[in-house]
Amino acid sequence: MSTLEIRDLHVSVETNDGPKPILRGVDLTVNSGETHAIMGPNGSGKSTLAYSIAGHPKYEVTSGSVTLDGEDVLAMSVDERARAGLFLAMQYPVEVPGVTVSNFLRTAKTAIDGKAPALRQWVGDVKTAMEDLRMDPEFAERNVNEGFSGGEKKRHEILQMELLKPKFAVLDETDSGLDVDALRVVSEGVNRVKGNSDIGVLLITHYTRILRYIHPDHVHVFIDGRVAEQGGPELAERLEESGYDRYLTARA
Numbered sequence: 001m002s003t004l005e006i007r008d009l010h011v012s013v014e015t016n017d018g019p020k021p022i023l024r025g026v027d028l029t030v031n032s033g034e035t036h037a038i039m040g041p042n043g044s045g046k047s048t049l050a051y052s053i054a055g056h057p058k059y060e061v062t063s064g065s066v067t068l069d070g071e072d073v074l075a076m077s078v079d080e081r082a083r084a085g086l087f088l089a090m091q092y093p094v095e096v097p098g099v100t101v102s103n104f105l106r107t108a109k110t111a112i113d114g115k116a117p118a119l120r121q122w123v124g125d126v127k128t129a130m131e132d133l134r135m136d137p138e139f140a141e142r143n144v145n146e147g148f149s150g151g152e153k154k155r156h157e158i159l160q161m162e163l164l165k166p167k168f169a170v171l172d173e174t175d176s177g178l179d180v181d182a183l184r185v186v187s188e189g190v191n192r193v194k195g196n197s198d199i200g201v202l203l204i205t206h207y208t209r210i211l212r213y214i215h216p217d218h219v220h221v222f223i224d225g226r227v228a229e230q231g232g233p234e235l236a237e238r239l240e241e242s243g244y245d246r247y248l249t250a251r252a
């Protein structure tokens with residue numbers, strides 16, 4: 001079993017006016033096999049948490065720690081984080097001009113495993129995963145994220161997750177911009193990976209609707225850069241009814 005542990009994390013973002021503190025003491029522990037939903041209003045720092053775990057250079061950790069089985073994640077390069085088993089699906093995935101999905105996936109797999117995947121097996125795995133996600137085979141020859149629709153971007157992220165087999169996945173608003181059919185396909189993909197592996201998932205979302213398909217074991221409400229409340233799935237149901245107003249009023 002593996003554990004991703006976030007302790008008293010403080011993070012500032014680089015802005016034109018200098019560093020701006022965003023995360024103000026985040027505590028979170030995710031074990032293998034667990035799904036944690038992070039829910040919160042826009043601007044509460046959810047993406048900042050995702051970027052900090054991923055090692056984005058604009059986000060400076062001013063104190064606190066992130067460890068994976070006791071190893072200091074914050075001391076690792078972005079590549080080392082991926083090799084250690086961390087996977088981040090960004091809210092706004094970037095284009096990679098001139099690199100096809102097929103090449104991108106194989107390069108990433110090779111980098112993470114330290115050796116190229118056996119070709120025949122790999123080709124079969126990619127084909128199966130794409131079929132499962134109802135993706136057109138031609139998609140593999142398109143350039144990464146170039147002209148992808150919202151749904152295609154999210155399917156591509158889940159495709160990566162299926163094939164790269166991380167220990168922990170951080171999915172930042174994987175549900176945003178998806179219609180109900182795409183949401184179902186993407187959610188099924190996440191559930192398939194959960195069923196086939198012992199992955200730990202940090203599911204970041206503004207809305208409760210994805211939680212009808214992907215069932216969290218734990219729910220954390222994020223307000224103003226820290227966890228304001230945590231609980232089980234019933235907390236998500238309560239948010240569905242009453243939204244975040246309660247927390248924001250309490251703050252004012």
Ligand code: ADP
Nearest residue numbers: 013014015022041042043044045046047048049
């Ligand atoms: P969420 O994902 O919960 O909507 P974010 O982490 O994206 O929240 O943003 C949290 C806060 O940090 C917001 O007030 C946002 O404006 C600010 N912020 C995030 N990134 C930047 C940036 N690059 N420059 C300036 N402010 C930023």
Ligand code: MG
Nearest residue numbers: 033194195197
């Ligand atoms: Mg499982």
Ligand code: MG
Nearest residue numbers: 046047091173
């Ligand atoms: Mg965000």
